Structures are given as structure tokens and as C-alpha cells.
Amino acid sequence: MSGPNRRWLPLVRVASMRFVSYGAGSGGIRAVEQLRLVYAELHATTTRSGVVLSMPWERLDRQGRLVADEPLGRAADATLDELSWWARRCAAHDAAGRTVSSARGASGPPRPPSRSG
Structure with missing residues (x-):
């Protein structure tokens, strides 16, 4: 990668990602x-x-606020629990003075074997 993408790439490595999706039918799962x-x-x-918010426009009250049901609440709780767990792990990693390189070994992630002509 080159250009402006190089600035955010280190922030993504050794990061934990969660998704909130919405849409009709599948709710953006694909x-x-x-x-x-x-x-x-x-x-x-x-x-x-x-x-996953499937057809969220049908879940709004008269004031335009999302009305959550039990499955949606459980999904949000599970997602936030995982996010909290990862935040604690990353904080411990940082507190120990480790870097992205040390998390993956001194040489970084494995590279594919080179092809010689």
C-alpha cells in the first residue's frame, strides 16, 4: 500500500473489528x-x-427512535461484550510495551514463498 492508506494501516493491524449492518431482507449480512x-x-x-438490523425503518417509534426487541438486545450485548474483551487484551498488550511487530514476531506476518523464474 502506498499514499494516504499507509497512515491508517498500522491502526488496523492487531485490531478487532465489529460490524453493525442494516438493510432489507438480509440486513446487509452479505x-x-x-x-x-x-x-x-x-x-x-x-x-x-x-x-444486524433487518429493515430498521420498520423498527422506529413515532419519535424516530429505534425500538429494540430481545434478539436485537442480545446481539448488541454479545457484540459489546466481545469488544470489551478485546479492548482489555489490547490494553494489556500496550501496557506490556509490545508493538505490532512483537505481536506477530519480529519479522511480521508470514510472507508467501517467493517465486523464482
């Missing part, structure tokens, strides 16, 4: 599955928990 592949290539961690 888009999230594609993003998981992208973040895996950037060495970021994604988890299975997430919040």
Missing part, C-alpha cells in the same frame, strides 16, 4: 461477509458476533 475478507488481509480480527 456486505459484512465481504468486509471480513478484506480485514483478514489487513491482519485485523473480526468476530462472528455483530448487530
Whole structure:
């Protein structure tokens, strides 16, 4: 990567990603599955928990606030619990003075074997 993307790339590595998606029918799940592949290539961690809002426009009260039901509340709780767990792990990692390189070994992530002509 080059240019402005280099500035944020170190922030994504050894990071934990969560997704909140919305849409009709599937609630954006297919888009999230594609993003998981992208973040895996950037060495970021994604988890299975997430919040999916299927047709959120039908879940609004008269004031325009989202009305959460029990399944939505459980999904949000599970996602926030995982996020909290990862935040504590990353804070402990930082407190120990470790760097991204030390998290992955001195040489960084494994590289594919080179192809010689």
C-alpha cells in the first residue's frame, strides 16, 4: 500500500473489528461477509458476533427512535461484550510495551514463498 492508506494501516493491524449492518431482507449480512475478507488481509480480527438490523425503518417509534426487541438486545450485548474483551487484551498488550511487530514476531506476518523464474 502506498499514499494516504499507509497512515491508517498500522491502526488496523492487531485490531478487532465489529460490524453493525442494516438493510432489507438480509440486513446487509452479505456486505459484512465481504468486509471480513478484506480485514483478514489487513491482519485485523473480526468476530462472528455483530448487530444486524433487518429493515430498521420498520423498527422506529413515532419519535424516530429505534425500538429494540430481545434478539436485537442480545446481539448488541454479545457484540459489546466481545469488544470489551478485546479492548482489555489490547490494553494489556500496550501496557506490556509490545508493538505490532512483537505481536506477530519480529519479522511480521508470514510472507508467501517467493517465486523464482
